[in-house]
Amino acid sequence: MREGKVVLTVNGVPGEYPAGTLLSAVLPDFGLFSLPCGGRGRCGKCRVTASGELSPLTDAETRILTPDELARGIRLACQTKALGPADVTFDGGREEKARILTEGILPSFDLDPVFGENGIGAAVDIGTTTLAVRLYDRKGKLLREGTRLNPQASFGADVVSRMQAALAGHAVELKRAVLGAVDSMLASLSPVPPAAAVITGNSAMLHLLTGTDVTPLTRAPFRAARLFGEFLTAEELGLSVPAPGAPVLLPPAIASFVGADTATAMLACGFADEKNGETALLADIGTNGEIVLRRNGRLYACSTAAGPAFEGAGISMGMGGEAGAVDRVFPGRDGKLAAHVIGDAAPTGICGSGLVDAVACLLENGDLDETGFLEDEPAVILPPVELTQNDIRAVQLAKGAIHAGIRTLLRISGTPVGEVKTFYVAGGFGSYLDVKSACRIGLLPAELRPAVRVVGNAALSGCAMLLLGRGLLAPCLAMARRTGHVELASSPVFTEEYMERMLF
Amino acid sequence: MSNETLNEISAQLQRGRAKIVKELVTNALEAGLSAEEILNDGLMAGMNEVGEKFKEGTVYVPEVLVAARAMNAGVEILKPHLAAEGVKATGRVCIGTVQGDLHDIGKNLVKMMLEGKGLEVIDLGTDVSPDTFVNTAVEQDCQIICCSALLTTTMGVMEEVVKKAEAAGIRDKVRIMVGGAPVDEAFCRKIGADKYTPDAASAADAAVAFCKELKGA
Ligand code: B12
Numbered sequence: 140m141r142e143g144k145v146v147l148t149v150n151g152v153p154g155e156y157p158a159g160t161l162l163s164a165v166l167p168d169f170g171l172f173s174l175p176c177g178g179r180g181r182c183g184k185c186r187v188t189a190s191g192e193l194s195p196l197t198d199a200e201t202r203i204l205t206p207d208e209l210a211r212g213i214r215l216a217c218q219t220k221a222l223g224p225a226d227v228t229f230d231g232g233r234e235e236k237a238r239i240l241t242e243g244i245l246p247s248f249d250l251d252p253v254f255g256e257n258g259i260g261a262a263v264d265i266g267t268t269t270l271a272v273r274l275y276d277r278k279g280k281l282l283r284e285g286t287r288l289n290p291q292a293s294f295g296a297d298v299v300s301r302m303q304a305a306l307a308g309h310a311v312e313l314k315r316a317v318l319g320a321v322d323s324m325l326a327s328l329s330p331v332p333p334a335a336a337v338i339t340g341n342s343a344m345l346h347l348l349t350g351t352d353v354t355p356l357t358r359a360p361f362r363a364a365r366l367f368g369e370f371l372t373a374e375e376l377g378l379s380v381p382a383p384g385a386p387v388l389l390p391p392a393i394a395s396f397v398g399a400d401t402a403t404a405m406l407a408c409g410f411a412d413e414k415n416g417e418t419a420l421l422a423d424i425g426t427n428g429e430i431v432l433r434r435n436g437r438l439y440a441c442s443t444a445a446g447p448a449f450e451g452a453g454i455s456m457g458m459g460g461e462a463g464a465v466d467r468v469f470p471g472r473d474g475k476l477a478a479h480v481i482g483d484a485a486p487t488g489i490c491g492s493g494l495v496d497a498v499a500c501l502l503e504n505g506d507l508d509e510t511g512f513l514e515d516e517p518a519v520i521l522p523p524v525e526l527t528q529n530d531i532r533a534v535q536l537a538k539g540a541i542h543a544g545i546r547t548l549l550r551i552s553g554t555p556v557g558e559v560k561t562f563y564v565a566g567g568f569g570s571y572l573d574v575k576s577a578c579r580i581g582l583l584p585a586e587l588r589p590a591v592r593v594v595g596n597a598a599l600s601g602c603a604m605l606l607l608g609r610g611l612l613a614p615c616l617a618m619a620r621r622t623g624h625v626e627l628a629s630s631p632v633f634t635e636e637y638m639e640r641m642l643f
Numbered sequence: 644m645s646n647e648t649l650n651e652i653s654a655q656l657q658r659g660r661a662k663i664v665k666e667l668v669t670n671a672l673e674a675g676l677s678a679e680e681i682l683n684d685g686l687m688a689g690m691n692e693v694g695e696k697f698k699e700g701t702v703y704v705p706e707v708l709v710a711a712r713a714m715n716a717g718v719e720i721l722k723p724h725l726a727a728e729g730v731k732a733t734g735r736v737c738i739g740t741v742q743g744d745l746h747d748i749g750k751n752l753v754k755m756m757l758e759g760k761g762l763e764v765i766d767l768g769t770d771v772s773p774d775t776f777v778n779t780a781v782e783q784d785c786q787i788i789c790c791s792a793l794l795t796t797t798m799g800v801m802e803e804v805v806k807k808a809e810a811a812g813i814r815d816k817v818r819i820m821v822g823g824a825p826v827d828e829a830f831c832r833k834i835g836a837d838k839y840t841p842d843a844a845s846a847a848d849a850a851v852a853f854c855k856e857l858k859g860a
Contacts, residue, residue: 359743359745
């Protein structure tokens with residue numbers, strides 16, 4: 140590698156950078172760049188055309204890029220370093236309306252930002268685990284984006300534990316923690332104080348953010364005290380980086396556990412468009428799975444609790460998608476399994492997408508039967524990573540709950556599965572997931588496989604739409620209001636489906 | 644022939660074949676077997692097997708559920724005969740998911756296992772207040788109260804149940820069992836309940852032991 144600086148030309152604009160600079164570190168300066176997988180070489184969303192003195196192809200690239208793409212000089216920006224002079228082109232400067240939003244197919248809308256001249260607006264998604272921010276200018280151009288872990292995690296991993304901490308007297312700390320994190324992200328990403336923000340999140344997160352009493356959210360009948368869909372000022376909310384009077388929109392929630400994040404994801408997937416009659420499903424898969432169905436102009440939503448198995452919790456060798464995690468498993472030679480490990484590290488555990496693949500392979504091999512009985516326990520995936528009988532049981536509880544939630548909405552609305560034209564799969568886990576494996580293990584209904592469209596962080600995309608399209612708030616509010624909430628806990632259909640979908 | 648029939652009932656129950664179990668039970672009665680024998684050595688023996696396999700992890704929730712359905716189908720037919728023979732349940736238990744919580748799959752599994760051991764179970768459903776648990780135990784003479792909770796926020800209701808039972812003066816006569824995913828041994832001890840078990844089959848074993856103990860006293 141050369142010492143010192145090298146010249147890197149991006150979309151025709153030359154600049155000097157330290158030798159060894161990762162392309163993905165440079166590209167945000169040239170307009171949009173989204174790294175849905177956090178730069179781990181897994182999602183393939185950062186394809187660029189590159190030539191010159193570059194680092195060699197990584198395993199991730201040979202896996203994701205087709206031979207044709209490789210021949211054309213396509214690389215993954217998150218995997219490629221500039222070792223000497225190099226030339227990079229990518230589809231930047233995305234100023235057209237619909238393409239501002241990075242992933243998936245998003246409806247076009249009229250650009251009319253909720254903030255004024257020369258301002259910058261922020262779209263913020265407060266996830267239970269991760270906070271994500273995107274900054275836009277008035278033309279709808281994505282300027283910067285970033286993510287960080289939700290600092291409230293020290294009070295517990297799931298929403299119920301967080302709310303319990305609030306009830307135990309930590310409400311103010313929880314509020315301060317998240318406000319501080321949002322402020323610091325805005326401060327580090329935005330050159331000027333944002334002039335407006337839209338902040339989406341699940342009901343628990345928005346309750347904690349606004350310091351609203353969470354008691355009703357923690358016990359049956361789970362009636363949220365507040366469904367939001369309102370403007371505050373930055374000052375009222377307690378944010379200090381945006382101007383004090385900057386408007387902050389909290390999008391509407393649908394029900395206690397079908398929050399504003401589901402509403403904004405629906406918006407991004409076109410569910411606010413009353414003229415769109417196509418039968419469609421949306422599932423945001425995480426610890427909680429929110430599911431929405433549109434049919435004949437009617438909207439149905441439910442929340443199903445999968446638990447954290449797909450985040451690695453409750454699985455003997457489970458872990459998050461970090462270095463050392465098995466994230467892909469496929470059939471290898473001599474009936475053995477082959478696997479991919481994140482970060483060219485020695486395998487130390489298995490993350491959600493690897494778990495789904497592994498179970499699919501064990502089913503294919505016949506090592507696992509349809510009741511979830513494991514012939515030889517433990518099942519070796521990639522030494523020393525293995526799965527126990529209890530791990531399989533945890534997967535059954537989790538995948539069964541998601542699948543049963545989907546089936547319940549279909550059945551309650553009288554929708555034949557074959558009628559679903561598009562099945563939007565949203566959320567981080569949904570993006571890493573191998574859809575084929577997910578269908579094989581019955582996390583998703585196999586019949587819906589051809590209809591699947593992976594849309595990434597749709598909640599944040601919808602949030603950006605509200606930021607940039609003033610006219611979308613009214614349809615979004617109307618959509619949230621007319622969405623019928625289906626309570627699964629008291630639904631015999633759900634219980635019946637759950638028992639069936641726990642099987643493979 | 645009788646042993647074979649009973650073994651067959653047990654085997655079909657384990658496979659969840661409700662219809663066949665019903666037929667077999669009817670045939671067994673016609674063949675002159677006592678209802679008590681059919682219950683103990685056919686139905687309950689089968690359910691016991693299922694419970695053991697569930698404890699080991701070789702079968703899971705759906706299999707237990709279909710087996711329990713088959714058991715209930717058989718029991719329905721036996722009921723009048725059991726009453727005529729004067730067969731009594733080995734104990735009476737009231738069970739429910741605590742107030743604020745609607746998760747009931749674990750609770751239902753415990754109920755099935757208790758019934759599989761020949762206990763009479765009063766199912767209070769979900770979202771059950773401490774008063775309802777205690778009043779039911781008093782009014783219906785239950786030996787055991789079983790509380791299930793799946794939410795960390797509703798576990799605390801179990802402590803209320805223990806306190807209410809104390810206030811009602813039934814702590815010497817009634818055992819309180821607690822369970823559900825977030826519950827553990829330490830929590831059970833902390834709130835002064837009598838028994839925690841991690842799974843439904845062990846819960847049924849413990850309940851049977853309590854009933855024996857209370858009878859002996
Ligand atoms: C299925 C499920 C649901 C179903 C419930 C359907 C139903 N009718 O019960 C639905 C989708 C409706 C649901 C809803 C909710 N859920 Co839920 N749910 C689950 C899930 C996936 C499985 C629970 C289950 O049925 N397990 C199977 C049974 C057999 O196991 P079990 O109950 O533990 O019982 C066994 C033992 O514990 C024992 N046992 C049980 N009771 C007793 C009693 C006694 C006396 C004894 C001795 C033993 C014993 O025996 C049983 C068999 O061996 C768990 C996560 C998970 N993977 O565990 C989340 C989970 C429990 N849910 C959770 C949450 C937050 C919710 C919601 C509040 C939010 C939401 N997502 O919508 C709602 C509210 C529900 C309500 N109104 O009360 C959280 C709780 C988090 C926390 N910190 O408390 C969990 C842990 C998921 C998570 N990590 O987020 N849920």
